[in-house]
Amino acid sequence: MGRPDLGTSGPLAIIAGAGELPRIAAEHVLRSGRPVFVVLVEGEATGDYADFPHAVVRIGAAGRLKEILLENGCREVFMTGAFRRPRFSEIDWDMGTVRALSSIMRLRFGGDDKVVNGVVHIFESEGFRIVGPREVLPGLIAEAGVLGRVKPSRRARADIASGLTAVRGMGPLDIGQAVVVLSRRIIAVEAAEGTDAMIRRCADLRASGRVAFPPPSGVLVKAAKPAQELRLDMPVVGVDTVRSAIDAGLEGIALEAGAVLMPQRREALELADEAGLFIVGVGRNDGPAAQ
Amino acid sequence: MGRPDLGTSGPLAIIAGAGELPRIAAEHVLRSGRPVFVVLVEGEATGDYADFPHAVVRIGAAGRLKEILLENGCREVFMTGAFRRPRFSEIDWDMGTVRALSSIMRLRFGGDDKVVNGVVHIFESEGFRIVGPREVLPGLIAEAGVLGRVKPSRRARADIASGLTAVRGMGPLDIGQAVVVLSRRIIAVEAAEGTDAMIRRCADLRASGRVAFPPPSGVLVKAAKPAQELRLDMPVVGVDTVRSAIDAGLEGIALEAGAVLMPQRREALELADEAGLFIVGVGRNDGPAAQ
Structure with a gap:
């Protein structure tokens, strides 16, 4: 045919x-x-x-x-x-x-x-x-820079750098591409459970004393895999993810610029602003563009 | 002084x-x-x-x-x-x-x-x-080969190989070194939550339909990190881990030979044998020694 x-x-x-x-x-x-x-x-x-x-x-x-x-x-x-x-x-x-x-x-x-x-x-x-979303929904994709009103602290910028190193290193392994970093230590890695379940796990880690830093601390870093087909499978950060991050006492969220879709972008940023959570877009190759 | x-x-x-x-x-x-x-x-x-x-x-x-x-x-x-x-x-x-x-x-x-x-x-x-355990408890460390009575299937051997590739790849990143592989896909990665919590998550993934293969399927692969100080921090697989793996419907467990401590080795192997779960030791550099 x-x-x-x-x-x-x-x-x-x-x-x-x-x-x-x-x-x-x-x-x-x-x-x-x-x-x-x-x-x-x-x-x-x-x-x-x-x-x-x-x-x-x-x-x-x-x-x-x-x-x-x-x-x-x-x-x-x-x-x-x-x-x-x-x-x-x-x-x-x-x-x-x-x-x-x-x-x-x-x-x-x-x-x-x-x-x-x-x-x-x-x-x-x-x-x-x-x-893909880049053609259909370009206004809803994370761009480089501080996306909301809250800026990352110096500690958070170090955590973002650690998280980017980890997701880049895991990239060729075809595992999930989201991690949570707390004081430069990777405390959670996403695979099949999805980002929100991973973030909720971080709240449990804190409650059980497995991680000791008081909230707000810890950064969700989410990127695409190098081979990821972004037209069909672009990573998504929705309002639920932002809410989970707030509930888990995270300090902020770093997204790979140009590669993460925020379908309810306006609501997500408003929610983050109210809670004092930062959301930044970072370049995969440039390191955190998060000043 | x-x-x-x-x-x-x-x-x-x-x-x-x-x-x-x-x-x-x-x-x-x-x-x-x-x-x-x-x-x-x-x-x-x-x-x-x-x-x-x-x-x-x-x-x-x-x-x-x-x-x-x-x-x-x-x-x-x-x-x-x-x-x-x-x-x-x-x-x-x-x-x-x-x-x-x-x-x-x-x-x-x-x-x-x-x-x-x-x-x-x-x-x-x-x-x-x-x-370290190699001096104090040499008889309780996983060696290469099939440790219990159950042998891994061909599918499980492929999962072991995928898991070893993943843990080797993650090694330099100083994340946890345990993963669960199901049909060559990494469905869970351990970080701060610990191995047993990660295995329990796999049972949830199955219950929620996020992974579709019927039990028994999936292999826990646990290894040391390349830089890991095995004297102070050797990975451990206890009876609880074996029980968690059985409860999660996994097919077996692959441990890095010479680098994973089994403190209740006899009880762990008996429990695995009864449940039809395999436990094998695999060489980090040799690929699965699991025939």
Whole structure:
């Protein structure tokens, strides 16, 4: 099957997983004047999208998804929200899926990076273009510098530097790319549990006496992995993460500039300002741009 | 103050922190025919050592500790059990402590490795010799090969290899050196929370659907950091860790041969055998010796 000729514009297809992100993205794109078409992935998408043009597909139903995109004139695809890894038993074995089978087989094992890079490959081999938050939501991505009103202390700047060293060092290992640093010691590393669970763990470490510094202290450092496909899998810091950081008594949050999405950016910064928590964007290669 | 002349033998001083390890070590050493003298660190040691010759010192009371060791003819020191990092407010400012102050100041910041290397330096500069589990408890250290009756599957051997790659890669970063690997993906990384808490998190990840493979699956890989001072800070795998691994539905445990202490080795292996969990020792440089 050749590449479909889809023209140069058309609605942006938003393939929606769990959480608030697909709705935030859909509203943001609509406000910018471009139509959207939301594809709800069954069992994944959690919001109500009745007020948007939409369709529902089962996860893994690659043939049906392609039909829907073509029928609605969508050439560009923005995949957002949280997705579990599909189990084989959940895959809908239509013809498109069978065609994608060899790719899916490759995805089944290995780290997250391999999975998301494989998804990009499948879409692009079918003539669609995957677009990412940098194109769709540029105003919601952390930039370099102090983002809120609170500036990091000298101690916090040292913690940021330690955290960046750690996430850079772990980068090639395809583990999570968030850590919490307290007085230059890495006290928590994120893997499959997610950032918020990791931050809550830091509150427990403090309560149990495993870490001894009184709050506010400690910095969440979150970056992308070097090989991370930012179009499909950009790290996210939402209001919940900011609230978790405040509850855990952290001093602030450092995000890799250009590589971390803040979907509720305004609310997140207001919450941080009120609590005296800093949020800074730091360059991966430049060290902390956090003066 | 010069080095005290302590002769070439005398009781082994066991400086006891929290947990079962100091008692296990004291009994083990006594059975081997050498006398012991237990120094209970106040607020840290948790067991009852009334049946051993012993004394109590406050944490940070370096001068008093030195006196006790000299009075009891102890030249060799084995420090074991869990210690919190001392807070400044807990330090007993006797003359020995004041002398050690510059060293303590250096210890106050930085990763665990710096702290323990500093403790070695303080003891050795005072003429004592720090001995480690390799000398005191050689029979309780994981060796290469299958340690129990259960052998790792082919899938588990691939997970062990992935875990070793990760812990080697993280080594220079002075983070924890235990990970859980499931189908070649690192699903949990240990930092300050400790190995057992990390394993329990894996059970939660499974319960919440964040990892999808049915139990038994997943391997705990635990190694030492390259710079780790194994005399003072050898990684430990106890019966509790084995039980946590069984409860979390893991397939097995891989330990760095020669670098991980199993204080209740016999009980741990029996428990693993009964549950069908493998425990293997693997060479840091040789890849998994786990056939």
